[in-house]
Amino acid sequence: MKGYRRYFLNKLGWFFITLVAAFCLNFFLPRLMPGDPVAAIVARLAQGINNTEGVQAIYQQYAELFGTNKPMLEQFFLYVRNVLRGDFGYSFSQYPRTVSAVLAASIWWSVALQFPAIITGWLIGNTLGALAAYLRGTFDKILLPVSIFVSNLPAFGMAVILLVVFAVNLKWFPTSGGYGFDLIPALNWNFVKSVIIHYQLPFWSIVLIAIGGQAIGMRSMSIYELNADYVKYARFLGIKDRKIVGYVFRNAMLPQITGLALAIGTMVGGNLVAEVIFSYPGLGSTILSAVMGQDYPMISATTLIVTIMVLTATFVIEILYGFIDPRIKAAQSE
Amino acid sequence: MKHLLRQIFRSGKFLVGFTIFTSILLIVIFYPLIVKEPPLQIIGQGTFFPPGTYVNVYDSLDSTKYILNLQNAAAARIASKLGDKDREAMAKWLTLAGVNEEDIDITNTEALLKLWETNYDRTKNIPGLTNAQRNYYIRLDNSLKGLLSTESAIIATKNVDGVLEQKALISPSDYVNVNQVANVRVLPLGTDNFGRDVLTELVKAAGVSMQIGFVAGLIATLIGLTLGLSAGYIGGLVDDIVMFITNLFTVIPSFVLLILISFSIGQEQRGATTIAVVIGLTSWVWTARAVRAQVVSLRNRDHVNLSKLSGHSLPHIIARDILPYIASYVVMALILQISSGILAEAGLSILGLGPRTTEVPTLGLMMNWAMIYQAQILGFWWAYFPVIVTIALISFSLNLMNTGLDHVFNPALRN
Numbered sequence: 135m136k137g138y139r140r141y142f143l144n145k146l147g148w149f150f151i152t153l154v155a156a157f158c159l160n161f162f163l164p165r166l167m168p169g170d171p172v173a174a175i176v177a178r179l180a181q182g183i184n185n186t187e188g189v190q191a192i193y194q195q196y197a198e199l200f201g202t203n204k205p206m207l208e209q210f211f212l213y214v215r216n217v218l219r220g221d222f223g224y225s226f227s228q229y230p231r232t233v234s235a236v237l238a239a240s241i242w243w244s245v246a247l248q249f250p251a252i253i254t255g256w257l258i259g260n261t262l263g264a265l266a267a268y269l270r271g272t273f274d275k276i277l278l279p280v281s282i283f284v285s286n287l288p289a290f291g292m293a294v295i296l297l298v299v300f301a302v303n304l305k306w307f308p309t310s311g312g313y314g315f316d317l318i319p320a321l322n323w324n325f326v327k328s329v330i331i332h333y334q335l336p337f338w339s340i341v342l343i344a345i346g347g348q349a350i351g352m353r354s355m356s357i358y359e360l361n362a363d364y365v366k367y368a369r370f371l372g373i374k375d376r377k378i379v380g381y382v383f384r385n386a387m388l389p390q391i392t393g394l395a396l397a398i399g400t401m402v403g404g405n406l407v408a409e410v411i412f413s414y415p416g417l418g419s420t421i422l423s424a425v426m427g428q429d430y431p432m433i434s435a436t437t438l439i440v441t442i443m444v445l446t447a448t449f450v451i452e453i454l455y456g457f458i459d460p461r462i463k464a465a466q467s468e
Numbered sequence: 469m470k471h472l473l474r475q476i477f478r479s480g481k482f483l484v485g486f487t488i489f490t491s492i493l494l495i496v497i498f499y500p501l502i503v504k505e506p507p508l509q510i511i512g513q514g515t516f517f518p519p520g521t522y523v524n525v526y527d528s529l530d531s532t533k534y535i536l537n538l539q540n541a542a543a544a545r546i547a548s549k550l551g552d553k554d555r556e557a558m559a560k561w562l563t564l565a566g567v568n569e570e571d572i573d574i575t576n577t578e579a580l581l582k583l584w585e586t587n588y589d590r591t592k593n594i595p596g597l598t599n600a601q602r603n604y605y606i607r608l609d610n611s612l613k614g615l616l617s618t619e620s621a622i623i624a625t626k627n628v629d630g631v632l633e634q635k636a637l638i639s640p641s642d643y644v645n646v647n648q649v650a651n652v653r654v655l656p657l658g659t660d661n662f663g664r665d666v667l668t669e670l671v672k673a674a675g676v677s678m679q680i681g682f683v684a685g686l687i688a689t690l691i692g693l694t695l696g697l698s699a700g701y702i703g704g705l706v707d708d709i710v711m712f713i714t715n716l717f718t719v720i721p722s723f724v725l726l727i728l729i730s731f732s733i734g735q736e737q738r739g740a741t742t743i744a745v746v747i748g749l750t751s752w753v754w755t756a757r758a759v760r761a762q763v764v765s766l767r768n769r770d771h772v773n774l775s776k777l778s779g780h781s782l783p784h785i786i787a788r789d790i791l792p793y794i795a796s797y798v799v800m801a802l803i804l805q806i807s808s809g810i811l812a813e814a815g816l817s818i819l820g821l822g823p824r825t826t827e828v829p830t831l832g833l834m835m836n837w838a839m840i841y842q843a844q845i846l847g848f849w850w851a852y853f854p855v856i857v858t859i860a861l862i863s864f865s866l867n868l869m870n871t872g873l874d875h876v877f878n879p880a881l882r883n
Contacts, residue, residue: 148715155716159725164732282871286863288811290818290835291856294844298853302845309845396718403723407815411839418819421727425820430731437728444721 141456149449156441160434161213165206222435227427233435236420241439243312244416248405249447251337255344256394262345263352264383267360277349285346289404293339293411300335307335310413336412340405351393355386388459395451399444406440475876482872488865492858496675505665507672507829511653512663515841516848519658523644524651529623529636531644541640546612547577554608558584561605564594584612658850660834661841666850673829674858677810680744680830681862684809687748689802692755697786699756700763707760714756722750726812730821740823740830747812755801762794796877800870807866814859831859 176193197203204212216222222233262281266274284292301309313319314328359365359382368378409418417436424432476482500507555574563569565587573579590606597605620639624632646652657666699710729746730738766772766789775789810831816822817832818839825833834855838844843851 152716152719156720159720160728163725163728282867283860283864286807286867287856287860288814288863290815291860294839294852294856298844298849302847399719399721400723403721403726404811404815406723407818410818411844422819425731433728433731437724440724441720444724445719448719 138456142453145449145452145456149445152445153442156445157214157217157438160438160441161210164430164434165209217438223431225424225429225432227423227429227432233431236432237417237435237439240416240420241443243414244406244409244418245443247333247336247409247414247416248340248402251340251405252344252394252398252401254337255341256348256390258341259345259348260352260387260390263349264356264386266349266353267356267386268379274353278353281346281349281353283346284342285350287343287346289340289343289408290411292343293336293408296335296339296342297411308332312415332414336408336414339408339412340401343404344401347397348390348394352386352390355389356383359383359386388455391451391455391458395448395455398447398451402440402444402447476873479872479876481868481875485865485868485870485872488861489869492674492862492865493678496671496678499668499671503668505668507668508664508827510663511665512659514663515659515661516843516846516851517655517659517663518848519656519850520654521646522653522655523646523649527650528644529638531648531650533638533642533644535639535641536643537641543578545640546581550577550612555580557604557608561594562587564596565592581612584609657854658848660851661837661843666834666854669829669834670831670854670858673831673834673855674862676740676828677813677831677859678806678862680740680747680813681806681810683741683744684747684751684812685802685805687745688752688805688809689755689798691748691752692801693759693798695752695756696759697763697790700760701767701786701790703764703767710756710760714753714760717750717753718757722753723812723815725750726816727819727821730816735824738822738824740828743813743816743823744809747809747816751805751808751812755798755805758797758801759794762797763790766790766793796873800873800877803866803870803873807863807870810859810862831855835859 173193176189176196194203220234222237225231225233225236228236259281262277266277287295297309301307308314308331312329312332313325314332319325362382365378365382368381369375406416406418406421409416410422413419417440421433421436423429424436477486505511552574558580559572559574562572562583567583567587572583588605588609590609620637622634623636623638625635627633655665655667657670660666660669695710695714699707699714726746729750730743733742733746772785772789775785780788813822813830814832814835817830817836820836822832822836823830835852838848838852838855841851843849
C-alpha cells in the first residue's frame with residue numbers, strides 16, 4: 135500500500151490542478167469573448183421599450199445581479215465563493231428556480247444513464263475485440279467493418295435510429311422523457327417501472343456506440359500482444375494456449391483502461407447530444423433548454439458540472455488502474 | 469513516393485474508404501452544376517412533403533388525354549382512398565352486426581367492400597354505439613358510394629358573367645403522359661420543415677460540413693504539430709510547459725469547451741468558419757501528444773545528430789530529418805480530425821449552438837431542424853435519415869482510409 139502513495143498523491147495533485155484550470159476557463163472564457171453578455175441580455179429584454187432610462191435601469195439591475203460592474207478579479211472571487219456554496223445564481227429561462235435546483239434535478243439522470251452505459255459498452259466491446267483477435271477468420275471479418283461503421287455513427291444518429299425503429303414503429307418503448315408524463319417522481323413500483331422502460335433506448339444507444347470503438351481498440355491491442363516475443367517464447371515452452379491467452383488479454387486490457395479514462399470526456403459529450411434526442415431529463419436536455427432560453431448562468435454551471443463529472447470519473451479510473459497495473463507498483467517500490 | 473502510393477491503394481480498406489469519400493466529394497462538386505437552384509430556396513408551402521414526383525395539376529388538365537382501360541384501376545383508386553382507420557372501423561361495425569370475425573379481411577379491399585355492401589344498414593340499431601359513431605358510419609357509407617361511382621368529374625371556369633361554364637369532362641379512365649405536362653418536379657427526398665428541397669439542401673450541407681471538418685482538422689493538426697514538434701525537439705522548459713497544457717486539455721472535455729465558447733460567441737457571430745476555427749482550437753490535444761512522443765524518439769537518432777553536427781539550421785533539421793518520419797502519422801491524424809470535426813459540428817448544431825441559420829445549411833443544422841419539428845416521431849424519415857447516412861458515410865469512409873493507412877504503415881497489424 136505504501137508504494138502506491140506517491141502515485142495516488144500525484145494523481146490527486148493533477149486532479150486538483152485540472153479542476154482549478156477548468157474552473158478558471160469556465161469563468162474567464164465567456165468573459166474574454168467579444169461583446170458584453172449583459173448588454174446582449176438587456177437588448178433582448180428591452181425589445182420594444184423605447185424609453186432609454188428604462189433600458190438603462192434594466193441594464194444596471196442585471197449588471198448588479200451578475201456583478202459585471204465590479205472589477206474582474208473581484209468578480210472571480212465572488213464566483214468562487216458562490217460556487218463553493220453551491221450557488222450558481224438564478225436561472226433566466228426558468229426563473230425563479232435557481233440554477234442549482236435545476237441541475238440537482240437533472241444531474242442524477244445523466245450520471246445514472248451515462249456511466250453504467252459506458253462501462254457496459256466497454257466490457258462488451260473489449261470481449262468482442264479480444265475474441266476477434268483470437269479467433270480471426272469470419273468472426274473478425276464481420277466484426278471489424280461493423281464495429282468501424284457503428285463507432286462512426288454519431289451518438290445522436292444511433293439514438294434516432296433506435297428511436298424510430300423501437301419506439302415509433304414497433305412501439306415497444308416510449309419515444310421521450312425519463313418517466314411517464316402522468317407520473318410524479320416517487321419511490322413506488324409504478325414509477326420505477328416507467329423509469330426502467332424509458333431507460334432502455336438511451337442506454338442501448340450509448341452502449342452500442344461504445345462497443346464499436348472499444349472492440350476496434352481491443353482487437354488491435356490483442357493482435358499486437360499475440361505477436362509479441364513473450365507469447366512465442368511461452369508457446370515454445372509448451373505452456374497451454376488458454377493460459378497464454380489469459381496473459382495476453384490482461385496485457386492488452388491495460389491500455390484499454392487508460393483509453394477509457396482518456397475517452398470518457400468525448401463519450402460524455404456525445405452522449406449529452408443523444409440525451410437530447412430522447413428528451414431525457416438529464417444534463418443534455420438542460421443544456422438545450424438553456425441555449426434556447428439564452429440562459430447564461432445555466433450554461434456556465436452545466437459545463438462546469440459536466441467537467442467535474444468527467445474529471446472525477448477519470449480520476450477514479452486512474453486510481454483503479456494503479457491497482458491493476460503491476461508496473462506502477464514496481465515503479466513506486468524502486 | 470510512387471511506390472508508397474501504390475502500396476496504399478493496394479489496401480482494400482483504404483480503397484473502399486477512398487472510393488466512398490471521392491464519390492461524395494464528386495456529388496458535392498457536380499450536383500450544383502446540374503441543379504442550379506439555391507439550396508435554401510423555399511419551394512413548398514407547408515412542411516415535410518413526402519418524396520416523389522410532383523405533377524402540376526393545372527397543367528395536366530390542358531395536356532392531351534389518353535384513355536386507358538385498365539382493369540384494376542377502380543380497385544386501386546378505392547384502396548388508396550380507404551385508410552387503415554376506416555377499414556378497422558368497418559371491421560368493427562361488421563363484427564358488432566354479427567358477421568363472423570374470421571370472414572373479415574381488412575387488407576382485401578374488394579372482399580371488404582362486398583361484405584360492407586351486403587351487411588350495412590344505416591337504420592340498424594347496434595347497441596353500444598354512440599350517436600357520433602353512428603353518424604361516422606353513415607358518412608363513411610356515403611363516401612364509399614362516392615368512391616364507387618363511375619361518373620366523370622367536371623372542370624369548370626367562370627365566364628364573363630361570373631357563371632360557371634363547363635370546360636372539360638374528366639372520366640375515371642383518362643390519363644395524361646407525365647412527359648407532356650409542362651411542370652413536373654421530382655423531389656427524391658421530399659421537402660423539409662421549411663418547404664425546401666431536401667436533396668439539394670443535403671448536398672450543399674454535406675459540402676459545407678466537409679469544409680468545416682477540413683478547416684477544423686487543418687487548424688488542429690497545425691497547432692498539434694507545432695506544439696508537438698517544439699515540445700519534443702526543443703525539450704526542457706518548453707516541453708514541460710507544453711506538456712502541462714496538453715495534459716490539462718486531455719482531461720477537460722473538449723466538447724464542453726466547445727459548448728461554452730460557442731454560446732459565449734453568440735448567435736450573430738457564429739458563421740460556419742467561426743465554428744470551424746473554434747472546433748480546431750479545441751481539438752489539437754491528441755495530435756500534439758502523439759507528435760511529441762514520436763519526435764522524442766527521433767531526436768537522438770544518428771541521422772539527426774549527424775545533421776546537427778553538419779551545422780544545419782533548426783528549420784532544416786525539422787523539415788528534412790524529422791518531418792518525413794512523422795508525415796504518415798500526421799496525415800492519419802488529419803484524416804481523423806476532419807471526421808471528428810464534422811461530428812463535433814453536428815453535435816453542436818443539435819444543441820442549438822451551430823452556425824447561424826440564415827446563410828448555409830450544414831448536416832448538423834439539418835438534423836437540428838428535423839429534430840425541432842419532430843420529424844423522427846411524426847415519421848418524416850426523409851428529413852433526418854439521409855442526413856444521418858451522409859454523416860455516417862463521410863466519417864466511415866475517412867476512418868476506413870485511416871485504418872487502411874495504419875495497416876500499411878504498421879506492419880504489426882497486418883497478416
